[in-house]
Amino acid sequence: MSDIAIAEVGAADGSENSRQADWVPIHFDLRDTWFPVAFSADIGTQAVRRIVHAQPYYLWRDRGRLRAAEFRPDQLEPLRRSATAFTGGTGHYPVTERYGYVWAWYGNSDNADLALNPCIPFLPVDGSKIPRYTQRTVRFDAASPLSVENLIDLTHADFLHANAIGDGRCESDIVEVQSTSETVTRTRIVTRKSVAPVMRWIGGVRAKYQDLRAVLHVHLRNNLAISYPSFSSGYAIPNVQPFVPVGRHRSRVDQTNYTVAAPAPFRWLMPRISYVIQPQDNAVLRPQNERYFDADGRRDLSSRFDAPGNRYRLLMRRLAERQRQGDFSYAADANPSADISVVLGMNG
Amino acid sequence: MGDGQWWAVSLTEAVGNNKPLSVVCEGEELVLFRNAAGRAFALEDRCPHRRVPLSPGVLTPGGLQCPYHGWTFDGASGVCREIPNLHADERVPSRHAARAFLVAEADGFIHVWRGSGAPTGVLPSAAYRPIGREYSGSAVVNIVHGTYLETMLDGPECLLAFPGVTITDFFLGDPRREGEHLVLDRGGVWKGKGIGPAFVRDHPLVLRTRVPLAGGAIFVELLTAAEVPLVTIFIASTANRRGTTSLNWRGFRHAHHAPGAPFAWRLRRTAGRAPFEVLPEVKGKSIAALRVAPSLELATSRMRQGAECRGEHNE
Ligand code: FES
Numbered sequence: 001m002s003d004i005a006i007a008e009v010g011a012a013d014g015s016e017n018s019r020q021a022d023w024v025p026i027h028f029d030l031r032d033t034w035f036p037v038a039f040s041a042d043i044g045t046q047a048v049r050r051i052v053h054a055q056p057y058y059l060w061r062d063r064g065r066l067r068a069a070e071f072r073p074d075q076l077e078p079l080r081r082s083a084t085a086f087t088g089g090t091g092h093y094p095v096t097e098r099y100g101y102v103w104a105w106y107g108n109s110d111n112a113d114l115a116l117n118p119c120i121p122f123l124p125v126d127g128s129k130i131p132r133y134t135q136r137t138v139r140f141d142a143a144s145p146l147s148v149e150n151l152i153d154l155t156h157a158d159f160l161h162a163n164a165i166g167d168g169r170c171e172s173d174i175v176e177v178q179s180t181s182e183t184v185t186r187t188r189i190v191t192r193k194s195v196a197p198v199m200r201w202i203g204g205v206r207a208k209y210q211d212l213r214a215v216l217h218v219h220l221r222n223n224l225a226i227s228y229p230s231f232s233s234g235y236a237i238p239n240v241q242p243f244v245p246v247g248r249h250r251s252r253v254d255q256t257n258y259t260v261a262a263p264a265p266f267r268w269l270m271p272r273i274s275y276v277i278q279p280q281d282n283a284v285l286r287p288q289n290e291r292y293f294d295a296d297g298r299r300d301l302s303s304r305f306d307a308p309g310n311r312y313r314l315l316m317r318r319l320a321e322r323q324r325q326g327d328f329s330y331a332a333d334a335n336p337s338a339d340i341s342v343v344l345g346m347n348g
Numbered sequence: 349m350g351d352g353q354w355w356a357v358s359l360t361e362a363v364g365n366n367k368p369l370s371v372v373c374e375g376e377e378l379v380l381f382r383n384a385a386g387r388a389f390a391l392e393d394r395c396p397h398r399r400v401p402l403s404p405g406v407l408t409p410g411g412l413q414c415p416y417h418g419w420t421f422d423g424a425s426g427v428c429r430e431i432p433n434l435h436a437d438e439r440v441p442s443r444h445a446a447r448a449f450l451v452a453e454a455d456g457f458i459h460v461w462r463g464s465g466a467p468t469g470v471l472p473s474a475a476y477r478p479i480g481r482e483y484s485g486s487a488v489v490n491i492v493h494g495t496y497l498e499t500m501l502d503g504p505e506c507l508l509a510f511p512g513v514t515i516t517d518f519f520l521g522d523p524r525r526e527g528e529h530l531v532l533d534r535g536g537v538w539k540g541k542g543i544g545p546a547f548v549r550d551h552p553l554v555l556r557t558r559v560p561l562a563g564g565a566i567f568v569e570l571l572t573a574a575e576v577p578l579v580t581i582f583i584a585s586t587a588n589r590r591g592t593t594s595l596n597w598r599g600f601r602h603a604h605h606a607p608g609a610p611f612a613w614r615l616r617r618t619a620g621r622a623p624f625e626v627l628p629e630v631k632g633k634s635i636a637a638l639r640v641a642p643s644l645e646l647a648t649s650r651m652r653q654g655a656e657c658r659g660e661h662n663e
């Protein structure tokens with residue numbers, strides 16, 4: 001990677017972090033949002049347990065009807081009286097199915113609103129015809145915000161993932177950040193980069209160089225990362241990485257690498273790149289997560305390359321602060337279900 | 349005495365210039381490495397950028413490069429010398445630094461200075477003067493550091509072994525203060541000789557353990573009844589994480605003849621086998637069963653030593 005320019009620096013410059021209280025990614029518990037807690041295809045008549053923060057979600061289908069409850073189906077009746085405010089005392093969470101995922105509401109169930117369900121423009125809304133090979137479950141050994149930060153952070157790829165991702169040599173590399181009160185969008189434009197080995201050998205890209213335009217759009221409340229990297233020559237490899245917090249130490253990601261437009265066998269093999277990358281990320285995330293529990297007051301140092309990540313930190317803190325003061329509403333600049341195909345740079 | 353302490357944290361040969369070594373000293377994670385010229389350095393094993401351990405990083409001519417984003421830290425100062433992809437005219441702010449520790453290498457050990465005061469006193473290994481072939485090793489034992497030191501007084505047979513020798517728990521006197529150590533002698537007998545340890549008229553061997561009042565430098569000597577040294581061991585100990593203890597040791601056999609030594613002892617010597625063993629695992633059952641005896645003196649001696657350091661006088 002070379003020559004990164006950060007557009008629109010503002011509060012997200014390298015020193016942002018030293019002016020504020022320290023970043024504690026382990027203590028975020030943002031509410032009133034839809035979490036993609038499972039692939040639709042994984043839920044049948046047998047109940048499975050998923051966890052959001054520390055809250056259990058039992059998922060199953062009852063005569064075709066999708067259920068999401070605080071208790072196992074056989075214990076629903078005896079335990080219903082101890083149901084929490086997450087289900088409004090009913091034991092049942094608001095739940096819906098879109099884009100091949102089961103989405104369950106986390107927060108005040110009175111505020112559950114389908115209009116707040118995020119839009120993923122490249123996936124079929126009804127989830128039909130999403131091939132199983134595009135869906136893969138990976139686990140991050142860190143709190144969700146720390147894992148999202150790893151995804152936003154481009155500069156680690158040259159070191160931690162050098163073997164899988166390539167040498168990062170290119171003519172120019174520009175990174176821009178935009179945000180709303182509920183989202184961060186990072187756009188990266190790389191021109192004349194050498195083709196990644198994996199694309200050259202199994203991806204059928206014969207050219208020596210390619211251009212890349214990669215947009216990463218992150219919803220803050222539910223740590224949902226929607227990504228649209230488009231290569232020319234080459235193709236787009238759109239993907240969804242929902243970081244579902246499973247407590248303060250781990251996150252679960254049911255990712256969809258929607259490679260259907262890519263040639264075979266790349267289409268099938270590319271989603272498996274997580275098997276290489278994932279252990280590399282976890283090797284750093286594991287000790288990192290532990291150290292964010294340290295109360296020694298030493299703040300992280302940053303460089304200008306951390307601007308996108310520091311913007312994310314700032315926005316997360318603001319959102320958490322608003323929620324601490326009892327404001328769970330979505331501000332006027334936020335509309336999770338808005339069509340983001342233009343934001344992602346689809347259609348060229 | 350300043351507010352700090354030298355600690356021997358690793359064997360010299362454990363740190364090369366191709367790969368950093370992670371160690372723990374007083375519960376804190378450190379990374380040790382050498383530059384091409386062979387000079388040893390110690391940094392906190394924590395990158396100030398995003399807190400990941402530096403020890404899986406790469407050694408470069410500029411220092412130690414973090415495995416996550418490639419910031420490179422100077423070994424002596426801890427200052428970040430390089431952030432990848434910065435323009436030639438961009439400077440790294442000088443506060444961008446990892447915590448660095450003062451290092452002294454001597455007697456086959458790498459020592460680090462921990463504390464706020466300026467380094468004082470002699471290195472813990474200074475009293476260790478090997479003659480001839482050495483035997484060394486490292487281990488992490490499942491016992492709290494303070495208990496390890498106490499056990500070295502109450503029951504060193506739970507922590508050490510000398511093949512051919514039975515260490516008894518018959519203390520020869522009470523612990524006495526010698527410099528910064530509490531010293532205790534106990535009787536020992538050759539295995540398979542005579543009527544057994546409880547009935548010997550005089551112990552043919554003496555085991556002398558020196559336990560530090562501060563820091564982790566333990567000395568052990570096996571002596572003849574006439575106090576001629578047969579074996580000397582220096583064990584550098586310090587608290588590791590989660591109630592465990594890190595050990596690094598070196599020891600040697602003296603050239604003196606051991607009168608009355610059984611054939612097996614002489615055979616080991618001829619074969620060049622180690623005359624001692626620092627146990628890499630401790631048995632909970634034996635340690636739990638140990639009676640608290642000479643270690644009672646540790647607390648009072650430490651208190652007295654603390655008062656001396658503060659310049660108080662006890663009449
Ligand atoms: S965490 Fe060490 S360089 Fe980023």
Ligand SMILES: [Fe+2]
Nearest residue numbers: 150151156281
């Ligand atoms: Fe990564």
